Amino acid sequence: MVELSALLIEIGNVITFVTVVLALNLMAGYAGIPNFGMAIFVYTGAFVVGALSVRFALLLLAALEPAALEALLGKPAYKPYVGDMSLVEIALFKSMEPTINRSLIPELSAVLSQKALVAVAVLLFTFLVATVLGVFVGVISSYAAVRLKEDYLAIALLAFSEMMVQVFFAQTDSVAGGRYAVYAPNVWPSELSSIAAALPPAVKPELKIGLLLAIALALVTYLYAERIANSPMGRALRAMRDDEFALSTYGRDIPAMRLRVMMLGGAITALAGVVYAMSFQPVIKATDYTRLTWTFIPWAMMIVGGMANNLGVVLGAVVIYVGRKVLEFSLPELFDLLRSVGIGPEGAAVDVLRAVAPNIFVGVIILLMLYLRPKGLLEERPGRTLGGRLRDLMEKFSR
Amino acid sequence: MGQVDLENPILRVRGVSKYFGKLKALDNVDLDVPRGAVTLLIGPNGSGKTTLVNVISGVLQPDGGRVEFEGRDITGLPPHERFKLGIVRSYQIPRLFPSLSVLENVLIGRDGNPGEGMVSGIFRGLWEGHELKATEDALAKLKFLGLLEVAEKKTSELSGGQLKLLEMARSTMSLRPKLILLDEPIAGVLPSLAHEILALVRKMSIELGITFLVVEHRLDIAAQYADYAYALHLGSIVAKGTPQEVMTNPKLVEIYIGD
Amino acid sequence: MVLPSFEFLLSSAAAGAALALLSMGVTLTYMTTRVSNFAHATMAITGAVTTLILLDRIFAGFRDSPLYYGLFIVAPIVAALVVGALAVIMYLVAIRPLIRKGTSLIGLMIATLAFDIILNNLLTVVLQLTPAQTVGRLLEANVKGYLVAIYVPLVGYIYPHRLLLPLIALLVAVGLHLFLTRTPFGISMRASIENPQLAKIIGIDIERIYVVSWFLSGATAGMAGSLLAFEMPGISPAAAYLYIVSIFAGSIVGGINSIYGALAGGFLVGSMEAIVPVMLSDLYQLLTGSYVDILRYQRMFSFLLLILVLLVAPEGLAGIKWRGIRRG
Numbered sequence: 001m002v003e004l005s006a007l008l009i010e011i012g013n014v015i016t017f018v019t020v021v022l023a024l025n026l027m028a029g030y031a032g033i034p035n036f037g038m039a040i041f042v043y044t045g046a047f048v049v050g051a052l053s054v055r056f057a058l059l060l061l062a063a064l065e066p067a068a069l070e071a072l073l074g075k076p077a078y079k080p081y082v083g084d085m086s087l088v089e090i091a092l093f094k095s096m097e098p099t100i101n102r103s104l105i106p107e108l109s110a111v112l113s114q115k116a117l118v119a120v121a122v123l124l125f126t127f128l129v130a131t132v133l134g135v136f137v138g139v140i141s142s143y144a145a146v147r148l149k150e151d152y153l154a155i156a157l158l159a160f161s162e163m164m165v166q167v168f169f170a171q172t173d174s175v176a177g178g179r180y181a182v183y184a185p186n187v188w189p190s191e192l193s194s195i196a197a198a199l200p201p202a203v204k205p206e207l208k209i210g211l212l213l214a215i216a217l218a219l220v221t222y223l224y225a226e227r228i229a230n231s232p233m234g235r236a237l238r239a240m241r242d243d244e245f246a247l248s249t250y251g252r253d254i255p256a257m258r259l260r261v262m263m264l265g266g267a268i269t270a271l272a273g274v275v276y277a278m279s280f281q282p283v284i285k286a287t288d289y290t291r292l293t294w295t296f297i298p299w300a301m302m303i304v305g306g307m308a309n310n311l312g313v314v315l316g317a318v319v320i321y322v323g324r325k326v327l328e329f330s331l332p333e334l335f336d337l338l339r340s341v342g343i344g345p346e347g348a349a350v351d352v353l354r355a356v357a358p359n360i361f362v363g364v365i366i367l368l369m370l371y372l373r374p375k376g377l378l379e380e381r382p383g384r385t386l387g388g389r390l391r392d393l394m395e396k397f398s399r
Numbered sequence: 400m401g402q403v404d405l406e407n408p409i410l411r412v413r414g415v416s417k418y419f420g421k422l423k424a425l426d427n428v429d430l431d432v433p434r435g436a437v438t439l440l441i442g443p444n445g446s447g448k449t450t451l452v453n454v455i456s457g458v459l460q461p462d463g464g465r466v467e468f469e470g471r472d473i474t475g476l477p478p479h480e481r482f483k484l485g486i487v488r489s490y491q492i493p494r495l496f497p498s499l500s501v502l503e504n505v506l507i508g509r510d511g512n513p514g515e516g517m518v519s520g521i522f523r524g525l526w527e528g529h530e531l532k533a534t535e536d537a538l539a540k541l542k543f544l545g546l547l548e549v550a551e552k553k554t555s556e557l558s559g560g561q562l563k564l565l566e567m568a569r570s571t572m573s574l575r576p577k578l579i580l581l582d583e584p585i586a587g588v589l590p591s592l593a594h595e596i597l598a599l600v601r602k603m604s605i606e607l608g609i610t611f612l613v614v615e616h617r618l619d620i621a622a623q624y625a626d627y628a629y630a631l632h633l634g635s636i637v638a639k640g641t642p643q644e645v646m647t648n649p650k651l652v653e654i655y656i657g658d
Numbered sequence: 659m660v661l662p663s664f665e666f667l668l669s670s671a672a673a674g675a676a677l678a679l680l681s682m683g684v685t686l687t688y689m690t691t692r693v694s695n696f697a698h699a700t701m702a703i704t705g706a707v708t709t710l711i712l713l714d715r716i717f718a719g720f721r722d723s724p725l726y727y728g729l730f731i732v733a734p735i736v737a738a739l740v741v742g743a744l745a746v747i748m749y750l751v752a753i754r755p756l757i758r759k760g761t762s763l764i765g766l767m768i769a770t771l772a773f774d775i776i777l778n779n780l781l782t783v784v785l786q787l788t789p790a791q792t793v794g795r796l797l798e799a800n801v802k803g804y805l806v807a808i809y810v811p812l813v814g815y816i817y818p819h820r821l822l823l824p825l826i827a828l829l830v831a832v833g834l835h836l837f838l839t840r841t842p843f844g845i846s847m848r849a850s851i852e853n854p855q856l857a858k859i860i861g862i863d864i865e866r867i868y869v870v871s872w873f874l875s876g877a878t879a880g881m882a883g884s885l886l887a888f889e890m891p892g893i894s895p896a897a898a899y900l901y902i903v904s905i906f907a908g909s910i911v912g913g914i915n916s917i918y919g920a921l922a923g924g925f926l927v928g929s930m931e932a933i934v935p936v937m938l939s940d941l942y943q944l945l946t947g948s949y950v951d952i953l954r955y956q957r958m959f960s961f962l963l964l965i966l967v968l969l970v971a972p973e974g975l976a977g978i979k980w981r982g983i984r985r986g
Contacts, residue, residue, distance in 0.1 A: 034764045036696075036771070144968040150763050151694050152968060155910065158696070159903040163961040166900060166954075224521060232512040232530060233520030235499065239507050242496040249456055251482030251510040251573075264517045291899055296775055299768055308498075352786045356779035363776035367752055370765055370772075382500045382551070385514070385530050393531075397538045397547055 005203045008211060010325065012280040015214040017317045019272040020294070021301045022221045022310060027265040028299075029307035029380075030234060032241025033258055034154035036291075037141055037161030038298055041266050043289035044137050045273020047168070048130040049184045050284035051096060051176035056129075057108060057122045057185065058091035064118065068111050072104060098180040109186035116189035123187050126278075130270045138266025139259060146255040146262075153258075161295065168286035176286065184282035210279020217275055221268055225310045234383045237261065238308065292359060297324075300362045303369050306376025315377055320365070324358040331357055403433035403627045409578055409610050410455065415464035417450055417634075424450040426634040427464070432578065433627055437604050437611045439642060441618045442631035443654060448614045449491050451631065452580050455612075456488040457481045468578070482510065485577030489570035489584060491614070493562040495554040501565055502550040505537040506530075508572030533572075540568040543599070545592075560588050567596060571603065578610045586616060597624040617655075618646050630654075668820045670932035672889060675827035676702075677928025678921045679882040680901075681908030682834075683875035685920035687745075688909070689851050690871040693753055693766045697774035698905055699898035700781065701876055704744060705737035705883025706893045707781055712736060730822055730888075737884035738877040745876020746869055748773050754868075774898070781895040823885045830878055831921050838917075847871070900957050904931060907960035911967050913974025922975055927963060931956045 020042060027033045061069040066087075073082075073090045081097050082090045094100055112119040145156035168176055176182055186206050188196075196205035228234050236257065239247045244254045277284050297320060305316020331354045338344030345353055369376065386393070408431035417425040424447045432438050442448050453459040455466055457478040465474040468484055476484075487508075495504050512533065513519055514526025541547045544564040549557060557565065567584050581600070585593035601624045603609050615621045618628065622642035630638040630651050638648040645651060684698050709729075717729045752773050756766060809815055838844040847867045850857035857864055887893060904927055912923025935952040943949050967974055 028764065032764065034767060036767070144965045148968065148972050151688075151767070151914070152910070152972065154694065154764070154767050155906045156964070156968060159906060159961050159964055162900055162903050163957050166957055227521040228517065231520035231523075232506075232514035232526055233516060235503050235506065236515050238498055239496040239503075242498055243494060245458070245478075246490070246494040246496070247507065249458060249478040249482060249488055250507055250569075251479050252515075253477075253479045260517045292775065296771060299771070303768065348786065349783075352783050356782055359779045360776050363772040363774075363779075366772035367769060370756055370761060370769055371759065374759065374761060374765065380498060382503060386527075386534060389531070390534065393534055393538055394547075394550065397542050 004201055005207060008201075008203055008207055009280050012207075012211055012214050012276070014318060014321045015211070015218050016272050016276040016280065017298065017301060017321055018314050019214070019218045019221050019275075020269055021298045021305070021313045021317045022218070022225050023265045023268040023272070024298045025302050025307065025310060025313045026225055026228065026237075026268075027261055029302055029309070029313065030229065030237040030241065031258065031261040032150065032237075032244070033142070033157075033261060034150050035157050035262075035265070036154050036295055036299075037157035037159075038269060039289045039291050039294035040141065040161035040164045041134060041137060041269035042273040042276065042294045043165065043168070043286060044133050044266075045130045045270040045275075046184075046277035046281075046284045046289065047176055047273075047286075048126055048133060048270070049274055049277040050182040052129055053122055053126040053187065054095055054101075054105070054108065054182075054185055055091055056125045057112060057118065057187070058095060059088065060118050060121055061111070061115075062088055062091065065111075065115065068115070072107055072111065077103075096176060096182050098182075101182050105183035105185050112185060112187055113190040113193060116191060119187050119189040122185075126187065126274055127271065130274045131267045134267035134270025135263040136266075137270070138262035138264075141266075142258065142262045146258040158291070158295075162291065165286055165289060176284070179285065179287060181283040181285040184277050184284060187278070207279060210275060214272075214275045214279065217271055222310060222314065229308070229310060230384045232385060235385065238380075238383070241308075297362060300366050302376075303366055304376060306378040306380065308380040309376065309378045312376050312378030319377075320362065323365075324361065327358050327361055328354060403436045403438075405431050405433055405627075407434065408432050409434040409469060410612070411467040412451070412455065413465050413467070415451070415454055415461045415466065417447075417454060417459060417461050423634050425454065425461070428631075428634070428636055430629060430636065432610060432612050434610055435604065435608050436626035437600060437613060437624060439618065439621055439625040439628040439645075440612060440614045440631060441616070441621075441628060441645070444616065446631045447634040448631055449582055450634075452488060452582050452612075452614060456486060456580060482573070485573075485575055486580070487570050487573045487576045487578070488580040489566045489582055491582040491586070493554075493566040495562065495565060495569075497554055499554070500551050501546060501554060501557065502534070502537055502541065504554060504565060505540060505568045505572055506533055508569035509533040509536070510573055537568070537572065540571065544568055544596075560592075563588055564592075564596075576609055578612065581611060581613045583614055583616060585620065590620065593620055597621060600624060618642060622646060665815065665817075665820075666936070667933075668817075668824075669889065670929045672820045672823035672885070673932040674925040674927075674929030675824040676882040676886050676889075677904055677908050677931075678827050678924035679830060679878045680905045681912060681920040681924030681927070682831075682917055683878045684905055684909045685912070685914060685917055686871050687749075687875045688914055689917070690847075690868050691749070691753065691757065692763070693757075693770060694906075695875070696767065696770045696902060697748065697777060698875070698879055699902040700774050700778045700895065701741050701745060701879040702883030702886065702901070703781060703893065703895055703898045704777065705734075705741050705880035706887035707784060708737040708740050708880065709733040709884040709887040710893065711784075733887075734822075734826065734881045734884040737880035739880070741880025741883070742873045742877030744777075745872045745879070748876075749869065749872040753872075778895045778898060785893070785895070820889075823882075823889075826881060826885065827921075827925075830881070831918075834874075834917065843867075843870070903957050903964075904928065904960045907964040910964055910972075911974055913976030916974070916976030919974055919976030926975075927960045930963070931960055934959050 020038065024035060024038055027035045058069060069087055073087050078090070078100055081100055082094050085094065095104060112122065141157055141160040142153060145153040169179055188206055188209055192209065193205040196208045199208060236247070236252060240252065240254060240257055248254050301316040301320045302313045304320055305314065306312030332350065335344045335350055339346065410432035412428055412430040415425055415428045428451060440448055440451065450459065454461045457476055461474065465472055467473065468486060473481055473484065496507065512526060512529055514530060519525050538547065538550065541550050544567065546561060546564055546568065549561065554562065554565065563584065563586065567581070570579060570581065585596055588596065597620070600611050600613065604611055613621060613625065625642045628640065628642045628645040629636055630645050630648065632654050637650050637654070638645045680698060680702055684695055687693055687695050712733050713729060752769055753766065756769055838848055846857065846862040847870070850862050850864045850867050854864060908924030908927040909920050911927055912919030912921065935956045939950060939952045
């Protein structure tokens with residue numbers, strides 16, 4: 001059962017990457033916005049789960065179920081940390097304190113599973129706020145540079161992401177746990193959990209719900225991206241990527257177009273971050289949302305799969321994720337083999353090499369792909385706005 | 400050739416100057432483009448013709464002077480807003496979108512597509528009618544210009560002359576164009592086709608009331624299709640009048656012989 | 659601390675000087691080859707690691723002899739050569755083939771990011787696998803321990819190595835200026851930056867100029883990183899991820915098409931990052947009586963300055979009038 005859970009979490013991770021890469025592909029592949037700050041968008045979703053949904057749930061309990069809140073936050077063990085604060089103050093300012101957070105979250109999850117109404121409200125809040133914040137971050141991260149050339153845009157987005165991660169990292173207790181983790185609550189009412197529990201496979205019901213959510217989000221994102229790709233918007237986005245200047249002399253407002261793409265891509269990425277933090281990585285730490293994992297690897301997936309090809313980037317996500325995992329797990333055996341002929345690494349080297357090899361692998365793959373197959377595994381295709389009717393029109397005019 | 404009304408021009412350029420470092424590309428240029436007519440702007444290479452087109456279309460900001468369109472000062476307006484006012488331009492060196500097909504390139508020239516939104520784009524019903532009409536118009540233009548066979552090819556597969564024609568097709572796709580700036584539309588095009596293109600310009604001008612400013616290197620082929628002409632040399636207007644007047648202007652003869 | 663001490667100003671100037679060198683390097687390769695090099699901070703860290711290895715392998719043996727101070731001379735030079743060579747390799751192996759294939763700007767940027775990831779992870783291996791993992795500890799125990807403060811009348815104790823960074827930055831700046839304005843090679847370099855087509859026509863070997871610009875960019879990064887090794891609280895490859903923000907901020911604040919602008923912008927950003935948070939912390943303490951560590955947000959100041967410049971004057975300090983290295 002442990003093995004199966006671990007496997008399902010890996011699958012959940014892959015699906016999260018699929019959604020993130022599809023959003024990145026909209027921004028970078030189609031619209032040509034070099035978003036080197038993807039990490040902050042994923043973290044935005046995780047932040048909503050870890051820092052905002054918990055506070056919202058506690059405040060909702062304060063309004064609807066004061067007794068339940070008293071049981072959660074009124075513990076004598078919390079006294080040294082909270083002093084004379086009221087329960088609402090504790091909920092707002094101390095619920096992310098590592099010691100309190102650690103014991104609070106499992107209990108909050110238990111309460112939520114019994115109060116379906118509150119749980120559903122928290123769920124709605126989480127998705128809604130993540131969407132709004134994703135849009136917001138999309139705007140503020142790119143606003144200063146949407147009028148400028150891609151270089152500036154790339155630098156501004158990268159700088160914004162790196163800076164924000166540092167800011168959240170530095171918030172040691174009051175905002176989101178900082179370098180100490182905060183935990184994601186389970187927000188599923190027991191009715192839903194028991195339905196999920198009855199379904200195969202035999203793993204924790206919340207993992208199954210999370211997987212279903214992740215699949216639904218990835219699917220909707222894919223369908224959306226395909227629709228946009230085959231619409232007049234897709235055509236305008238590709239034109240903007242090719243030559244934003246020429247497009248602006250054809251009446252398109254480039255900064256506005258870029259901002260709209262950033263808003264939408266930001267919202268999708270933040271939602272992916274929500275599902276990921278709720279279901280696959282419930283220990284939320286700002287420093288886990290690194291440029292490597294959530295910016296660079298999605299870029300690698302997109303480049304390998306093929307920019308501006310939605311099916312391609314999904315394929316790229318699977319190839320890169322599985323490739324990294326295979327490398328990580330097969331290295332020890334490879335080292336054993338090398339050692340048996342006397343050239344393998346020993347001791348500390350084994351762990352270090354095992355940690356860095358998948359990253360170096362991704363870097364090398366990117367350089368090789370850019371050189372050998374810059375269009376990726378699946379190439380970009382022209383948009384099909386009219387589908388089969390274009391054929392008819394072409395024939396009509398050929399006569 | 401019809402009478403031109405220079406009292407009430409659609410476009411008025413006043414005292415426009417533009418420097419590139421120490422180089423003076425445009426020096427205090429005054430230019431009036433009469434409404435509904437075809438105006439030629441001629442001059443040798445490096446005379447500043449394209450720079451002037453860039454200033455009029457908003458691609459470049461002038462260092463001095465102003466540009467008025469229909470009596471409104473548009474000097475500080477970005478290119479996309481000038482397009483919305485009805486100013487469309489083509490590029491001398493065709494500036495096409497390389498990953499789009501020929502047909503898609505032409506379709507970009509059609510503005511106001513309701514499907515160009517991150518939300519509206521997914522609702523086919525909202526934009527299909529517009530798209531169908533635009534595609535029909537685009538194919539008609541491509542057919543006229545002999546590009547129908549390559550409609551679904553990438554622009555990289557086209558010859559230099561075909562690229563010029565494609566640029567022409569794209570710049571005449573706008574729904575409500577008032578002033579179309581054509582930057583050397585017939586350079587590198589076979590003479591027979593060049594006449595056809597200029598005849599089309601003439602026809603669009605008369606039938607649809609569109610104003611054209613056609614930039615050309617030489618005057619000979621284009622003269623018979625134009626109502627008015629300016630000659631630019633080293634960033635200054637050196638002659639203006641009917642094409643015949645300009646053609647016979649002694650200064651111009653000197654410039655071209657000296658060229 | 660109401661008035662900043664001389665020592666504090668000196669260390670801020672050192673931080674500014676280091677960033678001036680780094681921003682200048684980023685700008686240089688951007689101007690010649692149009693590549694925004696996201697691996698530049700990791701290159702600086704490579705210089706720092708090179709210095710640590712030198713210290714560990716060679717100079718640790720001279721700890722009690724005056725020869726030890728040779729480290730401050732030898733290390734920056736060796737680091738400059740090592741990292742300069744590395745930058746040339748990066749250009750020849752990863753960047754030039756892509757430029758020749760017509761890779762897009764975005765493609766080139768992601769290539770430098772890929773190179774950054776590879777180099778950064780290799781540095782992790784080097785740092786962790788040096789015998790008994792001494793290097794990591796060397797920094798805290800040895801480097802800091804080795805540094806000797808000298809008493810200067812009227813000023814107080816100062817660390818002489820801190821004079822080195824501003825001094826070397828100044829020397830590099832002056833040297834670069836002379837190189838670009840007085841030597842035939844430097845003059846043709848400027849010509850090819852301003853007009854590559856024309857440069858080719860008049861027979862300038864533009865490829866050689868590109869290679870040299872990458873070498874200079876890497877060499878100055880290595881030198882800055884080597885000297886920063888003595889300033890940093892600890893050296894980890896991960897530090898590069900944040901440092902790159904400051905480097906690009908300096909480059910853009912100065913104007914991304916101007917070498918002198920980058921030197922000025924880098925110095926401004928670097929010294930401001932060191933001074934402003936401390937001043938603000940002190941001010942806060944003065945006003946409220948409680949202490950808050952604003953230094954941990956120091957990169958935020960470079961980011962905010964970057965955003966401000968992008969919004970108000972995207973051409974940076976160098977601006978429109980005084981563009982690039984056209985002067986002279």
